[in-house]
Amino acid sequence: MAGVPKTVAWEDGSVVMIDQRxxxxxxxxxxxxxxxxxAGAIRExxxxxxxxxxxxxxxGLALAAQQAARLGKPVAPxxxxxxAELGATRPTAxxxxxxxKRMLSVLDAxxxxxxxxxxxxxxxxxxxxxxxxxEANRKMGQYGATLLPDKCTVITHCNAGxxxxxxxxxxxxxxxxxxxxxxxxxxxxxxTRPRLQGARLTAWELLxxxxxxxxxxxxxxxxxxxxxxxxxxxxxxxxxxxxxDVANKVGTYKLALAxxxxxxxxxxxxxxxxxxxxxxxxxSIPIEERPAEEVLYIGHxxxxxxxxxxxxxxxxVTPAQYISAIITEVGVLRPPFDESLKAACEDLxx
Numbered sequence: 001m002a003g004v005p006k007t008v009a010w011e012d013g014s015v016v017m018i019d020q021r022x023x024x025x026x027x028x029x030x031x032x033x034x035x036x037x038x039a040g041a042i043r044e045x046x047x048x049x050x051x052x053x054x055x056x057x058x059x060g061l062a063l064a065a066q067q068a069a070r071l072g073k074p075v076a077p078x079x080x081x082x083x084a085e086l087g088a089t090r091p092t093a094x095x096x097x098x099x100x101k102r103m104l105s106v107l108d109a110x111x112x113x114x115x116x117x118x119x120x121x122x123x124x125x126x127x128x129x130x131x132x133x134x135e136a137n138r139k140m141g142q143y144g145a146t147l148l149p150d151k152c153t154v155i156t157h158c159n160a161g162x163x164x165x166x167x168x169x170x171x172x173x174x175x176x177x178x179x180x181x182x183x184x185x186x187x188x189x190x191x192t193r194p195r196l197q198g199a200r201l202t203a204w205e206l207l208x209x210x211x212x213x214x215x216x217x218x219x220x221x222x223x224x225x226x227x228x229x230x231x232x233x234x235x236x237x238x239x240x241x242x243x244x245d246v247a248n249k250v251g252t253y254k255l256a257l258a259x260x261x262x263x264x265x266x267x268x269x270x271x272x273x274x275x276x277x278x279x280x281x282x283x284s285i286p287i288e289e290r291p292a293e294e295v296l297y298i299g300h301x302x303x304x305x306x307x308x309x310x311x312x313x314x315x316x317v318t319p320a321q322y323i324s325a326i327i328t329e330v331g332v333l334r335p336p337f338d339e340s341l342k343a344a345c346e347d348l349x350x
Contacts (some may be wrong), residue, residue: 002209004162007052008059010127013066015059017047024204031147034067035060035082039091042089042096050165050238051133052097058126061069061103069115076107079122079171090317091132091286092247094239094276100127100212107147130166135259136271136329137168141177141282144234144269150233151184155221155259158192159201159250160269169268172235174206174327179211187213188224194248194294194312206242222258233259237270242322244337245282246270251314256322265324272328282317324350 005027009015015032020046022028030046032038038060041047062084068075081098084310090096104126107157110118146155154175161172169176178185187206199215206213217226224230233255237246245266246252256266279285291311296302304310326333326341333340 004167004205005018006167007049007163008047008056008130008166010062010123010130013062013083015056017041017056018163019046020048020201021046023163024200028211032060032063035064035086038063039050039086039089039245042086046296047077048197049056049069049159050093050095050236051137051165051170051271052163053090053093054099054128054273055126055133057089057096058103058129058302060086061100062119062126065119065131066308069119072115075115075118080104085301088214090288092238092288093274094279095186095271098273102110102129103306104198133271134168134275137165137170138177139329140170140269140271141168141173141193142223143329143332144174145178145181146331147232147265147267147325148178148183148185149231152178153186153188153224153229154232154234154256155188155190155216155224156229156233157198157218157235157252157255158206159197161202161205162204162322163201164236169205169235170271170327171267172202174234174267175206175211176209177297179209185211187211188221188230189213189215190221190255191249192213193218194290196298218255221255225258225262225264228262230259230266232265234267234269237268237274238315239279239285240253240268240270240275240326240341241279241285242275242281242338242341243275243281244322244323244326244335244341246280246287246318246323246326247285247287247315248318250316253316253318253322256318260322266318266322267327268323268326269327272330272345275328276344282319285315285317287316288314
């Protein structure tokens with residue numbers, strides 16, 4: 001994947017991220033020097049995608065720990081305040097809270113240590129989270145590729161590629177792995193209104209990797225499904241509930257319904273860190289409401305009349321009954337998901 005650099009990384013005491021707001025026109029990076037800048041990047045979607053958000057928050061807490069040590073402040077309260085600020089950025093992606101909880105566990109492990117030692121341990125843990133994400137994505141790709149025929153057309157929604165993770169991708173990781181194995185995969189890319197992550201990000205990634213793709217309007221997916229031109233639907237997730245319901249970018253539910261109506265398998269690719277066994281079902285998942293401007297404008301061009309009310313949920317929930325399998329780094333999970341998800345998260349055969 002020489003064409004797509006890491007989405008987020010630690011470089012010379014700073015967190016460096018691809019600024020995804022500028023793609024596909026320009027590949028540029030932002031450098032965050034403290035946790036507040038990381039929180040801003042998450043909130044403003046300079047970095048997005050559940051795994052990438054989690055890794056970014058982990059690095060943000062490493063920054064906070066280092067700043068506390070430099071200022072001679074007690075690390076624990078400083079980091080806990082930073083965790084609260086990072087946790088308030090986006091409510092739906094459970095990886096954010098998973099990463100924060102995991103990072104805060106370092107405080108207990110380092111109780112009584114010098115501030116510099118605690119800061120070092122925080123950075124080590126953030127680096128582990130990032131490297132584990134890449135490893136999990138590669139494993140998901142290998143497991144998921146077995147589900148795709150040697151010649152196939154798949155539809156994907158939003159961006160669940162390298163840009164949504166530290167590197168390699170979840171749903172696009174499956175497609176990428178199949179392509180690397182020599183399978184003839186063609187991707188129909190939903191544009192993904194209102195922020196156009198499919199048109200801007202997924203299409204860009206696929207072109208970088210030389211994977212054949214065609215951009216389609218979200219509303220065109222049913223047309224291709226009805227005519228038998230699609231072999232699979234595959235997407236990522238921002239949270240998977242204990243019963244297998246999946247919260248993903250808004251529009252996923254409608255796509256899954258159309259696929260199910262036409263007998264096309266629907267696959268969700270998500271690492272174990274995206275599974276929330278404390279959330280009983282999808283309707284319990286908090287859904288982020290984004291600013292109206294995202295719907296009223298495309299770029300700087302207004303497309304709707306002044307004064308029209310806007311509802312802009314960032315995600316919707318696809319019930320488990322419409323999902324054929326959930327692809328994880330420990331294998332392909334099948335219904336009943338309440339059993340297979342629990343077994344996978346307990347590191348038992350699912």
